[in-house]
Amino acid sequence: MSSVTCQISISLDGFVAGPNQSIDNPIGEGGMRLHQWAVKTASWREQQGLEGGERGADSEVIDEVFEGVGAYIMGRKMFGGGEGPWDETWTGWWGDDPPYHAPVFVLTHHAREPLSMQGGTTFTFVTDGIESALEQARTAAGDQDVAIAGGASAVRQYLRAGALDELYLHIVPITLGAGERLFEDVGDPSLEPVKVIASPAVTHVKYRVARRLSP
Amino acid sequence: MSSVTCQISISLDGFVAGPNQSIDNPIGEGGMRLHQWAVKTASWREQQGLEGGERGADSEVIDEVFEGVGAYIMGRKMFGGGEGPWDETWTGWWGDDPPYHAPVFVLTHHAREPLSMQGGTTFTFVTDGIESALEQARTAAGDQDVAIAGGASAVRQYLRAGALDELYLHIVPITLGAGERLFEDVGDPSLEPVKVIASPAVTHVKYRVARRLSP
Numbered sequence: 406m407s408s409v410t411c412q413i414s415i416s417l418d419g420f421v422a423g424p425n426q427s428i429d430n431p432i433g434e435g436g437m438r439l440h441q442w443a444v445k446t447a448s449w450r451e452q453q454g455l456e457g458g459e460r461g462a463d464s465e466v467i468d469e470v471f472e473g474v475g476a477y478i479m480g481r482k483m484f485g486g487g488e489g490p491w492d493e494t495w496t497g498w499w500g501d502d503p504p505y506h507a508p509v510f511v512l513t514h515h516a517r518e519p520l521s522m523q524g525g526t527t528f529t530f531v532t533d534g535i536e537s538a539l540e541q542a543r544t545a546a547g548d549q550d551v552a553i554a555g556g557a558s559a560v561r562q563y564l565r566a567g568a569l570d571e572l573y574l575h576i577v578p579i580t581l582g583a584g585e586r587l588f589e590d591v592g593d594p595s596l597e598p599v600k601v602i603a604s605p606a607v608t609h610v611k612y613r614v615a616r617r618l619s620p
Numbered sequence: 621m622s623s624v625t626c627q628i629s630i631s632l633d634g635f636v637a638g639p640n641q642s643i644d645n646p647i648g649e650g651g652m653r654l655h656q657w658a659v660k661t662a663s664w665r666e667q668q669g670l671e672g673g674e675r676g677a678d679s680e681v682i683d684e685v686f687e688g689v690g691a692y693i694m695g696r697k698m699f700g701g702g703e704g705p706w707d708e709t710w711t712g713w714w715g716d717d718p719p720y721h722a723p724v725f726v727l728t729h730h731a732r733e734p735l736s737m738q739g740g741t742t743f744t745f746v747t748d749g750i751e752s753a754l755e756q757a758r759t760a761a762g763d764q765d766v767a768i769a770g771g772a773s774a775v776r777q778y779l780r781a782g783a784l785d786e787l788y789l790h791i792v793p794i795t796l797g798a799g800e801r802l803f804e805d806v807g808d809p810s811l812e813p814v815k816v817i818a819s820p821a822v823t824h825v826k827y828r829v830a831r832r833l834s835p
Binding site for chain 2: 417418419574576578579580582586588589591592593594596597598600601603604605606607608610612
């Protein structure tokens with residue numbers, strides 16, 4: 406069976422987003438510092454249709470995390486558009502051609518018709534919980550993996566439910582001091598490091614998560 | 621000049637000791653889970669005068685962290701004996717022959733005569749602050765390193781003061797949920813990963829700390 410994965414950048418003090426997230430600053434104050442290692446890479450730039458960038462261990466990690474993903478799941482906050490019933494003019498942060506190029510299932514309490522974007526990305530809005538979203542994403546992914554794209558709350562929910570098979574942390578050598586913690590109220594997951602890639606910018610550690618509960 | 625170093629085991633959720641520390645449970649509930657990787661190694665056991673144990677990457681890391689240390693600094697809580705004026709029958713957690721075999725400077729608000737233990741460990745009680753303790757430790761260490769032995773509060777103080785040159789984290793794949801955080805109120809240190817050692821049990825990452833302030 407395909408795996409349920411998550412890859413996410415985390416500060417040394419455990420934050421995956423900075424404080425005071427807003428429309429203008431969706432990953433919070435200082436949050437972009439978590440992603441500087443990624444946006445510098447050639448692989449990231451290629452995905453955005455840009456030239457240049459650095460090749461090396463970090464770029465290879467970027468290639469790796471997008472390989473073999475057949476569907477994504479993300480939280481409402483990561484899709485954006487504010488809280489409450491949908492403003493249907495909001496179609497995500499990513500413009501007409503989002504970087505997913507695959508079905509994306511958005512966890513929300515508010516129903517909305519699916520959205521088809523350019524480049525093969527579709528957003529399907531799931532109102533009946535994380536298990537339903539996972540089931541739909543598995544079906545869409547076929548024998549490919551389902552990636553939990555974020556944010557922190559969505560990852561925490563799947564980790565707590567024992568539904569995550571693999572967690573790939575990019576440990577960024579900064580402290581944010583405040584923001585969204587990844588490992589809060591996630592129970593006591595059993596994690597085993599199975600791969601470590603070191604770069605001058607960041608330490609990538611892939612953990613296999615032992616399944617404690619069936620989702 | 622010699623370096624000021626620290627090596628410490630930390631959980632994925634950022635704790636270096638569990639909650640509810642006490643005389644019976646000096647590193648807090650669940651805190652021993654942070655150190656299981658170490659106590660299993662042959663190097664650790666040798667230090668305690670025991671035979672057996674596992675050889676491998678983790679054992680080599682244990683050898684490495686004790687090499688070249690000429691003096692230690694630790695907080696009062698790590699030395700133990702409760703709060704307030706000293707009960708002079710308390711000579712630390714480690715018995716007659718503590719595993720330091722070097723001068724140890726204990727940060728405290730309460731004066732006490734130095735203690736000489738077996739095996740070359742001496743405890744000197746420093747009441748005039750972290751800078752004084754560092755100066756005394758540097759003098760004692762000569763051209764060897766000064767290691768901040770812990771606990772969390774002592775490490776945080778030296779990190780915040782910009783006095784730490786090297787921080788070697790042993791990232792243990794567990795969550796403790798509560799306890800003593802290492803990276804809290806430490807400012808915004810500039811850290812650079814300079815060495816990564818992977819084992820099935822733990823990921824060792826050595827960071828060089830850029831000095832922002834002179835102590």
